[in-house]
Structures are given as C-alpha cells and as structure tokens.
Amino acid sequence: MDQELGALIGAIPEGWTRAEVDGESWGVTRVTRAEGKVISLNAERLGDGEQLGANVWITSDGPVLRPCEVPAERVLRFLRAAATWYSVRT
Template identity: 70%
Template sequence: MTDRHAPADPDRHELDALLTSIPEGWSRTEIDGRGWAITRTTHAQGKVITLSAERLGDAEQLSANVWLTSAGTVLKPCEVPAERVIRFLRAAADSYSVGPSGTGTPDRRPGRAAGGSGADQADSTA
C-alpha cells in the first residue's frame, strides 16, 4: 500500500503511530480512490483496540485486534494476514494525514470522504 518497500512487519513505534492516526469511532476515508468505512473501538481501559474496515460498494473487509501490553503492541488480525492489515493501516494513515481540505481531520459525515484518492497509496487487495 503506502510504501511498497517498507517492511511488512512494523516495529512497535510504527504500529503505535499507525493506530494513533485512526480516529476513535466510525469514520470514512478514501484509499485507492475507493471509499472505506473504518471503526476503531478501544476496550479494556485502553489496553485493546479493535479495528474494522469495510470497502464501500463491495464485500472487501478486514478487522484486527491490537493488544497494548507491557511487552509491546501485539497485532492480532482476524482471518486475514497481518501483512494485509499493516498495508491497509499505512494507506489509511496516509489518507487521514491529508483529511478534508488538507486539515488532517477525517470526514465523519456519511457520504463524504477524507483526503485525496490515494491511488498511489493502496492496491486493490487491501
């Protein structure tokens, strides 16, 4: 997705930064010119984050749980490879960094997409 040359397995700092870029609750963004609905929910006094993403207009989706432990951040994808979740998070983080009108804020209004097309940031498998 965002950086095809970046390692598929991010270090703890990169994963933490990617997670921070996704806003809590429901939001919408565009990746590769397609709309995505993303939900981030924090549980267990901030120690577990659940991410769910659905590409709007078709059946593409992915989800993962992330455990924030004293030993580090642990990614637990749900029925998809971890590499795919990481590629998606990188593309989503890039799209959120632009935000509507370059503000860096995701668009939470139904039917509105944040950021640009992201065509150079994602592939159709994400």
C-alpha cells in the first residue's frame, strides 16, 4: 500500500481544487507541511458538507496514512477516485 498511497497523494494538487468523485463535486485541499514530511488532505462534498480528512506522514519506510475520524478504506477509496479524476484532466 505504501507505493499506492504515495502515488495517490501525489496525484492530488497542492492547495484547494475541485474534483468529481462518484458523480459528486468535492472541494479538496492538500497542504504539505514540515518540509514535505506531512501532507494534510481535507475534502468536503459540495452541497451537503460531508467531510473527510487525513494526514499522510512521509517516513523513511514510506508514507503512512492517518485518517481523521473516518475509516482508512474510505479515505483510500476517495483518493483512488480523485486521483483518477485529476489524471484525466492534466
């Protein structure tokens, strides 16, 4: 999962962007901190305010996902869909 997580989080642009995930619009914010060692991801479904968030710690063993109050699999599903959406738009 480390390589997959690294590729997925790398596909999300820095700052605030809009993404379509499962036919719904989301506002996605990616912020890189601590000299690139921590990446924060926050996403809000536009229209109803559903949110999810996570931090990804970049360690010497690879990236580590730390979801915020949601299951890790939900964050990964979101990242997979968002990464696919972004990849067809670049």
